[in-house]
Amino acid sequence: MTVEAPERIIEFPALKEAQGKLDAKRKELRDLLLEAGPEYDMSKVKSVQGDTHAKVAHIGSLNAAxxxxxxxxxxxxxIARAAGAAKAAEQTEHGAKDVPDEPRTKNGQRKSIGELFVASQACKGYKSGSGMGPSAQLDIELKTLFTTGAGWAPESMRTGRVEMFATRPAPHVVEFFPQTTTAQASVVYMEETTYTNAAQETAEGGTYQEATLALTERAQQVRKVAVFLPVTDEQFEDEPRAQMYVENRLPFMLRQRLDLQVLVGDGTGQNLLGTASVSGIQTQAKGADTTPDAIYKLFRKIREDGFAEPSALFIRPAKWEEVRLLKTADGVYVWGHPSMPGPMTIWGVPAVETVAAPATSAVAGDYANFAELAVRRGIDVQVSNSHSTFFVEGKLAIRADVRVAAVHYRPKAFGVVSGL
Structure with missing residues (x-):
């Protein structure tokens, strides 16, 4: 029975220093998680300053380090293993003469059958024409090789990177909505729906002309955007990063849905009322116009009829492509040479590429002055095992929701270019 010699590792200062840094960083992360406790209560963590988000971000930086x-x-x-192997080979070659070793070449490789025969007495002692020569025994390895198929497969560690599913980024649209807070179940306001200015020059003793004003109460209900995800106890217990991943991904889903709703939500049922569905907004059909011309005509209506200044245009990438690739008759790109970053504006208004926009329309408006995202309650994430039979199945229900209302105070300050 042959006993394989233990692996030799030649330690050197750089390795020792690197191992020490790794051990210290592991201890720092372990101490932080112990401080948080089994419930990962970040309020118990005193070694890191800041709120929960800052402490979770610190954990992420420790993992990356x-x-x-x-x-x-x-x-x-x-490097250390290679040095140890070289040292062992040197000692075997020069010191351990009494220990039988396999025939090897100078570079340490096992000799082939041909090399063994050439070096044998059978080859060296043979004389041409004699018909026979001395015999020799070749030491050839016949046992089964200990390969990855018969032994261990190579161990590959994950890099730590999680590649997210290709999906629409968020927030992208709501960034252009001024955000306020509300303590009510709906946002109620008054809209001046009638304005007749009868002011005119009047002679002495003449009759004054009668003006007309009328106000109408408007209301936008606060709606809840919600989502939940079932997770097993073991997933959170065995993978520390799983909880942070889920707690980040669920709020992203809410922001993504909110981005879509404030732009194209139809306002029915529990849907928010998005810009494209607001009654009384400006409309402009593309018709035979170029896309830039149609967009400018919409801007003109918003300025001339809505007395507002467009602050953003939301358009699909495929439709913005038509603008970006416009050329003059002699082939010069209107929106900038391909080697240069093109302007993400049209007629001086920021153009926002997003697939949240309608497929064949572009939406624009004065969001800075006449739109509002009223937040009744920000994003809330809760965990419970009381859902259905989750308690006896060892599962957790993680839910997240947000309550908001989308308000467009002046419909004529917004509009849609159709037929793109």
Whole structure:
């Protein structure tokens, strides 16, 4: 029975230093998680300043640092193992003469059958024409090789990167809505729906002309955008990053849905009322116009009829492509040369590419002055095992929701270009 010699590693200062840094960073992360407790209550963590988001971000930075330090140690271990193997080979070649060893070449490789035969007495002692020569025994390895198929497959560690599903980024649209807060179940306001200015020059003793004003009460209901995800106890217990991943991904889903609703929500049922569905907004059909011409005509209506200044245009990437690739008759790009970053504006108004916009329309308006996202309650994330049979199945229900209302105070300050 042959006993394989233990692996030799030649330690050197750089390896020792790298291992020390890795151990220290591991301890820092372990102490922080112990401080938070099994419920990951970040309010208990006193070693890191800031709110929950700052503390979670610190945990993320520790994980990233651990990955870099582990990679550094692994690289230095490769060098240390190579040095140990070289040292062992040198000692075997020059010192351990009484220990039988396999025939090897100078570079340490096992000799082939041909090399063994050439070096044998059978080859060296043979004389041409004699018909026979001395015999020799070739030491050829016949046992099954200990390969990855018969032994361990190579161990590959995950990089730590999680590639997210390709989906629409958010927030993208709501950034242009001024955000306020409300303590009510709806946002109620008055809109001046009749304005007749009868003012005119009048002679002495003449009759004054009668003006007309009328106000109408408007209201936008606060709506709840919600989502939940079932997760097993083991997933959170065995993978520390799973909880942070879920708690970040669910709020993203809410922001993504909110981005869509404030632009194209139809206002029925529990839907928010998006810009494109507001009654009384400006409309402009593309018709035979170019896309830039049709967009300018909409802007003109918003300025001339709505007495407002457009602050953003939301348009699909495929439709903005038609604008970006416009050329003059001699082939010069109107919106800038391909080698240069093109202007993301049209007629001086920021153009926002988003697939949240309607497929064949562009939406624009004076969001800065006449739109509002009223937040009744910000994003709230809660965890419970009381849903359905989750308690006896060892599952958790993680839910997230937000309550908001989208308000467009002056409909004529907004509009849609159709037929793109």
């Amino acid at each position: 651990l990955e870099d330090l582990k990679k550094d140690v692994d690289e230095k271990l490769v």
